[in-house]
Amino acid sequence: MKGFLTKDYKRRVLVVDDELINRELLGAMLSQTFEIAFASNGEEAMASLEEGDYSLILLDLLMPVMDGFAVIERCQEDERLRRIPIIVMTSEKSAEVRSIRMGAADFITKPYDMPEVILARCERIIEMSEDKSIIRSTERDKVSGLYTRGYFFAYLQRRQPALDARMDALVLNIDRFHMINELYGREKGDRVLSHFGQLIAEALPEIRGIACRSDSDTFFVCCKRQDGYEPMIRQMQERLAEASESRGLHIRAGIYSCDDNAADPESWFSRAKGACDRIRGQYGVLTARYDSEQYARTVYHERLIGDVESAIRNRDFVVYYQPKYNIKSDRPTLTSAEALIRWIHPELGFISPGDFIPLFEQNGLIRQVDDYVWHEAASQIKRWRDQYGVTIPVSVNVSRVDVFDPQLEDKLMDIVESCSLRPDDLMPEITESAYSDSADRLIEVVGSLRKSGFKIEMDDFGSGYSSLNMLTEIPFDVLKIDMQFIRRMLIDDKNLRLVKLVMDIAAFLGVPVVAEGVEEKEQLDALKEMGCDIVQGYYFSPPLPADRFEELIRKEYPRPNSADSAEAHHDVNSEK
Ligand code: C2E
Ligand code: MG
Ligand code: MG
Numbered sequence: 001m002k003g004f005l006t007k008d009y010k011r012r013v014l015v016v017d018d019e020l021i022n023r024e025l026l027g028a029m030l031s032q033t034f035e036i037a038f039a040s041n042g043e044e045a046m047a048s049l050e051e052g053d054y055s056l057i058l059l060d061l062l063m064p065v066m067d068g069f070a071v072i073e074r075c076q077e078d079e080r081l082r083r084i085p086i087i088v089m090t091s092e093k094s095a096e097v098r099s100i101r102m103g104a105a106d107f108i109t110k111p112y113d114m115p116e117v118i119l120a121r122c123e124r125i126i127e128m129s130e131d132k133s134i135i136r137s138t139e140r141d142k143v144s145g146l147y148t149r150g151y152f153f154a155y156l157q158r159r160q161p162a163l164d165a166r167m168d169a170l171v172l173n174i175d176r177f178h179m180i181n182e183l184y185g186r187e188k189g190d191r192v193l194s195h196f197g198q199l200i201a202e203a204l205p206e207i208r209g210i211a212c213r214s215d216s217d218t219f220f221v222c223c224k225r226q227d228g229y230e231p232m233i234r235q236m237q238e239r240l241a242e243a244s245e246s247r248g249l250h251i252r253a254g255i256y257s258c259d260d261n262a263a264d265p266e267s268w269f270s271r272a273k274g275a276c277d278r279i280r281g282q283y284g285v286l287t288a289r290y291d292s293e294q295y296a297r298t299v300y301h302e303r304l305i306g307d308v309e310s311a312i313r314n315r316d317f318v319v320y321y322q323p324k325y326n327i328k329s330d331r332p333t334l335t336s337a338e339a340l341i342r343w344i345h346p347e348l349g350f351i352s353p354g355d356f357i358p359l360f361e362q363n364g365l366i367r368q369v370d371d372y373v374w375h376e377a378a379s380q381i382k383r384w385r386d387q388y389g390v391t392i393p394v395s396v397n398v399s400r401v402d403v404f405d406p407q408l409e410d411k412l413m414d415i416v417e418s419c420s421l422r423p424d425d426l427m428p429e430i431t432e433s434a435y436s437d438s439a440d441r442l443i444e445v446v447g448s449l450r451k452s453g454f455k456i457e458m459d460d461f462g463s464g465y466s467s468l469n470m471l472t473e474i475p476f477d478v479l480k481i482d483m484q485f486i487r488r489m490l491i492d493d494k495n496l497r498l499v500k501l502v503m504d505i506a507a508f509l510g511v512p513v514v515a516e517g518v519e520e521k522e523q524l525d526a527l528k529e530m531g532c533d534i535v536q537g538y539y540f541s542p543p544l545p546a547d548r549f550e551e552l553i554r555k556e557y558p559r560p561n562s563a564d565s566a567e568a569h570h571d572v573n574s575e576k
Helices: 020-031 042-051 070-076 091-103 113-137 151-162 177-184 184-208 228-243 264-278 292-313 353-363 364-387 406-416 439-451 466-471 483-489 493-509 519-530 545-554
Strands: 010-018 037-038 056-060 088-091 106-109 167-174 211-217 218-223 253-258 288-289 317-326 334-347 348-349 393-400 426-431 458-460 478-481 513-516 535-536
Touching: 010 020, 010 042, 020 113, 037 042, 042 056, 042 070, 056 070, 056 113, 070 091, 070 218, 088 113, 088 292, 091 106, 091 228, 106 113, 106 426, 113 151, 151 211, 151 218, 151 264, 167 177, 167 184, 167 228, 167 264, 177 184, 177 253, 177 288, 184 211, 184 218, 184 228, 228 253, 253 264, 253 353, 264 288, 264 292, 264 348, 292 334, 292 353, 317 545, 334 353, 334 364, 334 535, 334 545, 353 364, 364 406, 364 426, 364 545, 406 426, 406 439, 426 439, 478 483, 478 493, 483 493, 483 513, 483 519, 493 513, 493 519
Parallel strands: 010 037, 010 056, 056 088, 088 106, 253 288, 334 393, 393 426, 426 458, 458 478, 478 513, 513 535
Antiparallel strands: 167 218, 167 253, 211 218, 317 334, 317 535, 334 348
């Protein structure tokens, strides 16, 4: 800031004194450097201040009509005038202390004896106040008028030891704000943010809080703990919708009660944000409180999402194989397998698919993961074929998300061809509930895959709500009855009758049935009696790593690499 008083721009200084001689003296000292205006009492001074922009006020204290103390007081009450530094001019020591306490920046003692000292003081005070206003401009977010994120956290960090324990951290967000930007343009988007900033600012005095805009449409508030925030948020939502003429606007708030004094302000807000994210898109729900289990889950999920790429690279995903047995004849025969993914995480250990598949379905990562599993399974079939001379068909799970992948068929075909397999060696298992996501798309995809020679297994049959509709609309090759029915079959007669019904329907359609989740001999016997074709479950074997599965192959086909077994091709259809 050195040298800021350049020749081409003179700061304006207001000299307020009732004695002409003093005004003239000061004018002479300062007019080379500043542009000077004069006032002879407080009232005149206030009038000048109303009209113009000043960088400094030199103020006499004892004046008729309105004295200097009253001027300081009036300036302090005004947002704009408060920022103009005041130097008081006095000969009384007690008045100096009082005026500084009231907000004056400095004082000059009368009579004025050393002009250079007075000039230097004026320059220094202006410089300091301009430095401060630069800081002020980085305090404020231009769009919303609230604090910036940086300033907000710096402030909380400084105040944290003194903060009352009963504080709440709130994260406020406008649902689907990007749509406003996309539909109506950024300008309108900025107006909505500015309205929202104003509404938050208006609420702050009552809840005794401070606020900032963190980024885009996310706002942070730290305030005294309130009983509930619903009415406040609801009112904000209504007023924001009205002011911005967007009736579909929804606001949601995540709340964290800052009881944990050890945690720092950043983590209060990351917890509140977790709560806020949880209710995204649930339009009836305006607020959600942080819950520690939920938060731990979110952090865990973020970790898993972040680790997918390295897991694929480092082969931390391992494919297990669960055998399926044909039970038509007296002795059950190994007929095929299902590929089931496991994650052997280098730090988190063994992770079941139930913990990450639904998560990856939400964000599309499942496509990469499935692609990996399909490749692995296909190469495994080839390896076993090369080694044991038999082709063990393996079914692979195809997520509902994959169904929407326009490349799905090409991908599967490439995989099969790259391992010199036939399409019916790698059987897509598609869960029945994919039908309720998009029946038309599923019908199209299944039809097309079958035309290319793939055999489709309908997984978890009976678990959805569309079973019967689906049966008539989708041409599939194998029906895999949902595990829940098998589990309850011998406890509850209704389930037993349902299983029978599914068998009858399958017989009518001419497709084999796989019963999965078979754990007990009684279940196996009952299924056999009903005419079930194939069984998968812990009764025979849990899913196994490839080398353990190999032992089953060796047991089933004891003559490895013999010429007559090389041609053998087993699949669920030929076993029927
Ligand atoms: P799913 O496709 O219905 O697979 C059958 C699940 O039942 C497997 O669970 C299997 O380990 C389990 N299971 C088999 N026999 C028994 C039994 O006798 N008793 C009990 N209690 N369970 C049995 P898993 O491996 O935990 O997989 C769960 C689900 O995760 C799968 O259900 C499938 O929907 C999904 N999944 C697994 N691997 C993949 C994959 O590579 N891609 C996709 N998209 N989903 C996969
Ligand atoms: Mg399956
Ligand atoms: Mg299943």
